[in-house]
Amino acid sequence: MGVRGWAAAGIGAVALAAGVAPAAVAAPTAEVPLERQVLPPGDGWASVGPGTTGGSGADEAHVFTVRTWEELRAALGGAGARGDTTPRIVRVAGPIDANTGPDGQPLTCEDYADPAYSPEEYLQAYDPATWGDQEPAGPLEDARARSQENQEEQVRQYVGSNVTLVGVGPDARIVGAAMTVRGSTNVIVRNIRFSDAYDCFPAWDPGDSGGTWNSEYDNLWIAESSHVWVDHSTFDDGEHPPSALPEYFGAKYEVHDGLLDITNGADLVTVSWNRFVDHDKVMLIGSSDSRLTDRGKLRVTLHHNLFDRTGQRTPRVRFGQVHVANNHYVRPDAAGYVYSWGVGRESAILAEDNFFDLGPGIAPADIVTVYGGTGLAASGTLVNGRSPESAVDVVAAYNAEHDPDLDPSVTWQPPYDLQLHPTQAVPGVVGAQAGAGRIG
Structure with missing residues (x-):
């Protein structure tokens, strides 16, 4: 059984995604190869101040083309990558699986498991019917945590400062990795498909929303870092989408965390x-209501992204001044949909010219959920059509069904000149250009 196998296999015997000319972006040119390109001026929060140039200034000794997980880790600086400031360009050629040993052989969940851990025994021991609603504790839970640490040592890789990580060609892919930009500045990530950061050892939390399975890894995590540009990439669950996951204790056995989380004081992204x-x-965007040091940070721009069949957190925001513009949201059915924009504590979301394709049972009021926030400025939103009749005042729709009302304004404006399309053009331009394999 492969690393991404226990959940899909049921854990043994226990019942157990308008053709209009695009806005100016950093398109490849004959003069500047993809790996040497920098974020254009005015392109969101990461362009503010000195801008974001990544590893564009790397010398030839620090330009790497990698085809295996071991080569990728070494090119980024290996165990010393976190805190490293050496300008680097790392070119990903073809698919790379993080669950691969130094000998090139695939690693499985069993390879990471502590000898004292068994998934069947874990489910039997902490079944709420017999364990109750207290958090798991004891030798078996300790063994699960050790197992998770074993996997993390293999799949987490840090990206240092002054780095460009870029895919070469249409099939650059990193599978099963927890790629982490932490404590870094000036990082560019482009043209890569990030798939299936699969946690073999989810933890049962009976006190979270009536009982939830929580997992450890994001496909890409940005924390304590600034001036980061993530562009023309694809993020997904690979072979294990939500529909493939079983349920235990009445909750989905969630083996994934976020696709791209931005937390812990990250800024200018x-x-x-x-x-x-x-x-x-x-x-x-922002991990905790109590992390008051995030005030004044978490300034993030999301533009021209496709959110295809996603459930929630696109994004969920705390504290940050977040610009959400020219994105296309596609949700054909209500099953599994929770919300799109989460208005959290002291958040200030400015949403401009976004297009929603929503299936039956999803109303405009459902686009927003409030988690302690008080304001959201949303304009130019179209839902299920390009005509004027499709224009929706999202905040008014939310306020008509909820109390207290959201303030339909924020107290900031972008300090950059981001080029936007008219909303009706968004599905065409985003569909044609967004994602990995569209540049380079």
Whole structure:
């Protein structure tokens, strides 16, 4: 059984995603190869101040083309990548699976499991019918945590400062990895498909929303970092989308965390022209209401992204001044849909010219959920059509069904000149250009 196998296999015997000329972006040119390109001026929060240039200035000794997980880790600086400031360009050629050992052989969940851990025994031991509603504790829970640590040592890789991580050609892919930009500045990530950051050892939390399975890894996590540009990439659950996951204790056995989370004081980030596909909790901006040091940070721009069959957190925001513009949201059915924009504590979301294709049972009021926030400025939104009749005042729709009302304004304006399309053009331009394999 492969690393992404226990959940899909049921854990043994226990019942157990308008043709209009595109706005100016950093398109490849004959003069500047993809790996040497930098974020254009005015392209979101990451362009503010000195801008974002990544590893564009790397010398030839620090330009790497990698085809295996071991080569990728070494090119990024290996165990010393976190905190490294050496300018680097790392070119990903073809698919790379993080669950691969130094000998090239695939690693499985069993390879990471502590000898004292068994998934069948875990489910039997902490079944609420016999364990109750207290948190799991004891030797078996300790063994699960050790197992998770074993997997993390293999699949988490840090990205240092002054780095460009870029896919070469149409099939650059990183599978099963927890790619982490933490404590870094000036990072560019482009043209890569990030898939299936699969946690073999989810933890049962009976006190979270009536009982939830929580997992550890994001496909890409940005924390304590600034000036980061994530562009023309694709994020998904690979072979294990939400529909493939079983239920235990009446809750989905969730083996994934976020696709792209931005937390812990991260700042000045642009997320552009990406695809986020068939995933539940997509993007968390700000991890905790109690993290008051996030005030004045978490300034993020999301533009020209496709959110295809996503459940929630596109994004969910705390504290940050977040610009959500020219994105296309596609949700053909209500099953599994929770909301799109989460208005959290002291958040200030400015949403401009976004297009929603929503299936039966999803109303405009459902686009927003409030988690302690008080304001959201949304304009130019179209829902299920390009005609003037499709224009929706999202905040008014929310306020008509909920109390207290959201304030339909925020107290900031972008300090950059981002080029936007008219909303009716968004499905065409985003569909044609967003995602990995569209540049380079």
